[in-house]
Structure formats: structure tokens, C-alpha cells
Amino acid sequence: MSNGSSITEFLLLAFTDRRELQLLHFWLFLGIYLAALLGNGLIITAIVCDHHLHTPMYFFLLKLFLLDPGSISTTLPKAMANSLWDNMDI
Template sequence: MSNRSSITEFLLLAFADTRELQLLHFWLFLGIYLAALLGNGLIITAIACDHHLHTPMYFFLLNLSILDLGFISTTIPKAMANSLWDTRAISYTGCAAQVFFFFFLISAEYFLLTVMAYDRYVAICQPL
């Protein structure tokens, strides 16, 4: 008989123990999340609808907005749900998925910012 145990969920550290502060945390993060969704959605809509904005610089900004939407949607909704429903648990697979998407999207965003910086460098230092 072997001694085996498996991890099915993690317990997250709460921001606050009082219910009022948890609700304040929820509303604050909801406002930040909605502002990010609205701002990035407006950028995506403006670039997609206006054909004058189909240049490389706006192509990079469009992709940066899409990455930012994915990046902020990785962790904020779970934090808001935990604050609203007064829970602290996250499943092992949910935690692994959050970590994977967090690092994938942040590395893609850094790569895109590097490409954007190199594009501006070439445009300024070696113009056509």
C-alpha cells in the first residue's frame, strides 16, 4: 500500500477578510476590467473599420490591443469571481492554464513591442 496524494486545487490568499473590502475589490477590478475592454475594443473597431488605418503601424497596434485583451482576461475575471463569491479555491488545471496563458501572452506582447521598436528604428535611422 503506497501513500499517494494528489493536488486538486490551490487556496489563494485573499486581499481582505472583511466582506465590504472584498466587494470594494470586486467593483474596483470590474471598473478597471471594463475600462480595458472598452479602450481596446474601441482601438480594434477603429482600426478594423477605417481603411486608412491599414498600415503596418496600426497593424501592430491592433495586435497589441488583442494581446492586451487576452492578457487582462487571463487573471482578472477569476480574481473578481473569488471576491464576489467569497471563495479562495482555484483548481490545479485552472491555475496551470492561467500561468500558461499569462506567460504566453506577456511574452508575445514583449515580442510585439520589440518588433514595433525595431520598425520605428528602421523607419527613422534607415529611411527609404
């Protein structure tokens, strides 16, 4: 039985109410995000460019390193935007 109500958004609790710490949170997560993207990009480049790394093990590692940026790109930018704009809904 449905009463017709639906949930359209979730609310996140903020790490802090102080603006300085919210900006620190943004810059810290931006650094982590860029480091993850750069690290995955370097590993992908190494596997693609070096023909000695074209074995089944590196094939599956390549797939893993291709999926990792996709998974962190769904959550981290939203968390950074929420801390930057003082918004708590997702």
C-alpha cells in the same frame, strides 16, 4: 520518482476578511476590466474602420489589442468571483 500525489488547486490569500472591502475589490476590478475591454474595443474599431491606419505598425498594434482582452479575461474574472463569493482557490 513520483509518489502519486498531485496538486489540484492553489489557494490565494484574501486581500481582507472584511466583506465591505471584498465587495469594493470586486467593483473596482469590474470597473478596470470593463474599461480595458471598452478601450481595446475602441482602438480595434478605429484601426479597422480608418483606412489610413492600415499600415504594418497598426497591423501589429491591432494584434496586440486583440490579445490583451484574452489575457485579462483569464485572470480578472476569477479574481472578481473569488472576492464576491469569498472563495480562495483557483
